[in-house]
Amino acid sequence: MNKSHLELTGVEMAFETPKGPFVALENINLKIHKGEFVSLIGHSGCGKSTVLNIVAGLLQSTRGGCVLDGHEVNSPGPERAVVFQNHALMPWLTVYENVELAVQQVFRKTMTRQERRDWILHNLELVNMAHAAGKRPGEISGGMAQRVGIARALAMKPSVLLMDEPFGALDALTRAHLQDSLMEIQQELNNTVIMITHDVDEAVLLSDRIIMMTNGPAATVGEDLHIDMPRPRNRVALADNSAYVHYRQEVLRFLYEKQRKLETLKPGRGRSSEDTPATAQAARA
Numbered sequence: 001m002n003k004s005h006l007e008l009t010g011v012e013m014a015f016e017t018p019k020g021p022f023v024a025l026e027n028i029n030l031k032i033h034k035g036e037f038v039s040l041i042g043h044s045g046c047g048k049s050t051v052l053n054i055v056a057g058l059l060q061s062t063r064g065g066c067v068l069d070g071h072e073v074n075s076p077g078p079e080r081a082v083v084f085q086n087h088a089l090m091p092w093l094t095v096y097e098n099v100e101l102a103v104q105q106v107f108r109k110t111m112t113r114q115e116r117r118d119w120i121l122h123n124l125e126l127v128n129m130a131h132a133a134g135k136r137p138g139e140i141s142g143g144m145a146q147r148v149g150i151a152r153a154l155a156m157k158p159s160v161l162l163m164d165e166p167f168g169a170l171d172a173l174t175r176a177h178l179q180d181s182l183m184e185i186q187q188e189l190n191n192t193v194i195m196i197t198h199d200v201d202e203a204v205l206l207s208d209r210i211i212m213m214t215n216g217p218a219a220t221v222g223e224d225l226h227i228d229m230p231r232p233r234n235r236v237a238l239a240d241n242s243a244y245v246h247y248r249q250e251v252l253r254f255l256y257e258k259q260r261k262l263e264t265l266k267p268g269r270g271r272s273s274e275d276t277p278a279t280a281q282a283a284r285a
């Protein structure tokens with residue numbers, strides 16, 4: 001692994017609300033190395049998306065900052081591509097044109113028309129979507145559209161890939177396929193990935209590190225768990241692997257303890273919109 005290239009130092013995020021400032025994040029410190037796959041996990045509303053949006057340059061922290069390869073991040077940039085849960089494709093453009101839009105933005109001056117064409121098709125092939133290049137988002141499934149969203153992000157050759165619950169809306173089988181493809185692609189390209197997930201198994205399977213966030217307000221990094229398991233990883237073989245089971249338990253323990261704290265704060269509270277798959281997983285463990 002190379003030098004640390006992404007660093008959050010003393011990050012605080014306070015949102016202005018009618019009742020005064022709401023401190024969502026406090027003193028977030030994180031150093032991420034080139035090529036690391038880092039998952040952010042924590043209970044709903046703790047501030048995971050806020051962290052991701054700060055790294056994406058979509059939000060400005062109120063204190064501290066984010067530095068990528070020695071440069072302060074204060075606006076979005078093509079070296080930090082974002083994949084959202086709902087893929088956000090342009091419905092009036094074809095699959096090919098959706099990826100083309102991103103490629104034009106980054107490589108219009110440095111690639112010839114033919115090179116751009118080959119590059120777009122290469123990225124669609126990476127996610128097994130070249131066959132649907134001429135289709136519009138309305139003509140393909142949610143899983144396929146999500147793959148196009150990933151191809152579009154990868155086609156920008158980002159040094160950092162930011163993913164906000166990228167597989168959250170998909171069925172289990174599609175999700176497993178895409179997790180496997182993402183692992184392969186990331187090994188090949190060595191992108192740095194920061195992914196938000198509520199799925200403990202997904203986090204352990206994919207990550208080099210799992211950042212577990214405390215509950216908000218004023219959320220911060222609770223635990224930083226290094227997942228020391230060789231790659232490539234095989235989900236079936238891992239199910240009985242003692243290291244895998246240990247890491248999984250560690251994350252569930254953290255979430256469960258945080259959940260108990262939440263319940264202590266709100267006695268008599270039943271299931272609510274704050275309950276997430278991770279909460280439910282932790283409660284079952």
Ligand SMILES: Nc1ncnc2c1ncn2[C@@H]1O[C@H](COP(=O)(O)OP(=O)(O)OP(=O)(O)O)[C@@H](O)[C@H]1O
Pocket residue numbers: 015016017022024042043044045046047048049050051216
């Ligand atoms: N623009 C805003 N104004 C005020 N409060 C905000 C704003 N954006 C986020 N928040 C608050 O900041 C906290 C963190 O929100 P955030 O969306 O980052 O959480 P999250 O961990 O990603 O949640 P989830 O897992 O449910 O997606 C929440 O309490 C949220 O209500």
